[in-house]
Amino acid sequence: MAQRAALPAEVAKHAVAFTRAMTVALRSWGFYPPEHPAVALAVERLVAAAADAASGGLMQIAVTPHELLIDSVLLESGDVSVAECAALLHDRDILQITVVAPPAEEVIRALLAVLTLDRATRRERGGPAAIWHEGHYPAILIEQIDYQEILEREFDEQGAARRDATWHSIVRSIVVGRQTFSPEEQQRLLEIARDAGAIGELSKDAKEPFCTPDGSPLVTTQAAIVVAVYRHLASAVTAAQPERAQETIDSIALASGALDPGVAMEVMLSGDAAGSGDAQRVMGAVRRAFDDQQIALMLARAVAAPSHAAGRLAQAFDTLAPDEDRKRRVLTLAKQLITERDLGAKRPVDDIRKSLDELLLKYDETTYVSTAYSRSMEAAAARAADMAARGLPPEMPEWLATLGHESVRKLSGQLLIDLLRNETSKTRLADTARDMAAFVEELLLAGVYGECLPVIEELTAAAARKPALAPEACRGAIEGVAQSSEFGEAVAAVADQAPEEFAAFTRLTVALGPATVGSLVSAYQREDGPATERITQLVAALGVPALPALASAAEDPRWFVQREIAKVLGQIGTAAAVPPLQALLRRADKRIMHAAVSSLIRINDPGAVRAVHTVLKVATGEARTAVIKALLALKNARVAPMLTRILDDSDPFGEDHPLVLEVMDALAVLQDDRAVTALAALAPKRRWLAWGKTTRLRTGALRALLRIGTPGARAAYDRTVAGGDFFLRRLARGLDAAA
Secondary structure: OOOOOOOOHHHHHHHHHHHHHHHHHHHHHHHOOOOOHHHHHHHHHHHHHHHHHOOOOOEEEEEOOOOEEEOOEEOOOOOHHHHHHHHHHHHOOEEEEEEOOOOOHHHHHHHHHHHOOOHHHHHHOOOHHHHHHHHOOOOEEEEEOOHHHHHHHHHHHHHHHOOOHHHHHHHHHHHHOOOOOOHHHHHHHHHHHOOHHHHHHHHHHHHOOOEOOOOOEOHHHHHHHHHHHHHHHHHHHHHHOHHHHHHHHHHHHHHHOOOOHHHHHHHHHHHHHHOOOHHHHHHHHHHHHOOHHHHHHHHHHHHHOOOOOHHHHHHHHHHHOOOHHHHHHHHHHHHHHHHHOOOOOOOOHHHHHHHHHHHHHHOOOOOOOOHHHHHHHHHHHHHHHHHHHHOOOOOHHHHHHOOOHHHHHHHHHHHHHHHHHHOOOHHHHHHHHHHHHHHHHHHHHHOOHHHHHHHHHHHHHHHHOOOOOOHHHHHHHHHHHHOOHHHHHHHHOHHHOOHHHHHHHHHHHHHHHHHHHHHHHHOOOOOOOHHHHHHHHHHHHOOHHHHHHHHHHOOOOOHHHHHHHHHHHHHHOOHHHHHHHHHHHOOOOHHHHHHHHHHHHHOOOHHHHHHHHHHHHHOOHHHHHHHHHHHHHHOOOOHHHHHHHHHHHOOOOOOOHHHHHHHHHHHHHHOOHHHHHHHHHHOOOOOOOOHHHHHHHHHHHHHHHHHHOOHHHHHHHHHHHHOOOHHHHHHHHHHHHHO
16 A cells, blocks of 8 residues: 655644653653642543544654654654653554553553553563553554663663663752762663763653653753753862863763753853852853854754743853854854754755844844843843752752643632632722733633633622622623633634633633624634634624624625625524625625625515525526525525515516526526415406517416426416416416427
């Protein structure tokens, strides 16, 4: 079977989401106890991502040390979690993982328990695939690397970086800030100090736990941990083998070049803020050990990263290359590296090269960053360096466990809600309402729409409360959120929202009310597509209260916006929706008329019937044909009576003659018995001075009765012909002969 050359966008999207969720879940499971809220959130997200991955059939993910493949096709993504997930799964001896069906939560928890087992324990039990097979979880299948081959080359390949009990003990000691090591640990530190790769692996394992629950790195804390690793390695070598001190510093410098760009910049700056002591001495020696090529590579990777702190990057560059001539040499090398190597950048190469000149040589962020903010960032860097010099306090893991973004946000929202409920001063209540609006706007930027809803509902309740202290302030806060740029940005991203996110956003939009119509209508950008469909769903969910705002929004010059508003008015389906639909019917665009007619048919109101009748009488040519086609396409039971009424109210020999002919043809297509009486009444009509119109009218009526073809229509046809004049019977004979 031929393999596909590229992955479909939807498959790639689900695969990337799954790998991201897997990476976060493995980190959380290894750092927190299973009952911790951060673990529960990570498991929930991995369950959802696995369900999405299996939605289109089984998904097979093959694992290499640095990449993942789906059906033998490389999973290409700018998301670093893909490479991180590949490394994590490879370290756990996974060759391939297959999601066969949406797994339950207990399956995901069992999977994480297997993958986070100690390496020695996992291999003693036969490997992850053998352990997984014991549990009988058919929703997920695991294939492992050949264990015999692994055991044969275990120590040769891994050397100092083998993750045995001693390695894990060293990592834990560094993370909790312990300053002393056992003789066995000291000996391993000396081995690690000889190998730049082992130094990099130790730094990676030590800093890995310091991430937020959603997987984002705590860069400053990670940098402090890396500096602590360097300090312990240098101290161990200085005490036991001082003749190897410079060799160790060179290895540390080489390992630093492989760090994440953001962490690397903070590591390079850490020594300056450390005051005095081992950290400053070690980092000073490491910076001096960097040659031009190493600095250029670190600089190129940092500038090519999706985002970087310009000021910190410039400061780090000045620290590594204070001499102006060296700056020029390094910049030249960096430009060459960006041109020659794939650094994973999304921006054009010329743009990155320009950034090297403008950002690092002339960048000045004082225009954009307040003095207080700059000082706070410098203080944060100083504290991080100080922590690296002194070691981390033993309470650090417990402190970090209480700082999850989700718990902090919920606590902040609940505090604001309680303040609003208990406030007795009108002025202070108005201030609290404004603070709540600002808080909701921040939540919108974070994409946590479900957490916005309780705050908005409390503002709504406060505005309706009797007696109300500051109802105008509460309503103004709600309208401010509805018309804010943050809400507009959230609407613009509706196509990318997961189903549960969109459901939460819909509830929030309804709570904000008609004030959101302006932002919703402004977000229409395309004629069709997922975004357009979802925005229309949001507008329709607002219901009857949004009708005045929709009537104003219908003046938007874009035709597809008018079409979508016409659809929404039909879904609301009340008599109050008829006037704005009548206005839309007067548009010359057939696409708008089609949507407006479709909506009017759905509204059970005499005004809707009159509106369609009016547009049919006024419209001519293609416009009228478009309206009739729209009516026929609806296949609605109310269409035939509406068209029959148009026949009754029209003058078949006057200006309405073309309309009557088209309506009769439409009734023939509908084949509805309710039109028989009206057609039979038209067939014998005549006007002596208009024989051409008489002939066309009679022919159309008789042909429509024949095409309807029901017993009632045939009986009416026979009665009409038998009671008609000579000319009518002659027309009937001609139609019968043609049939």
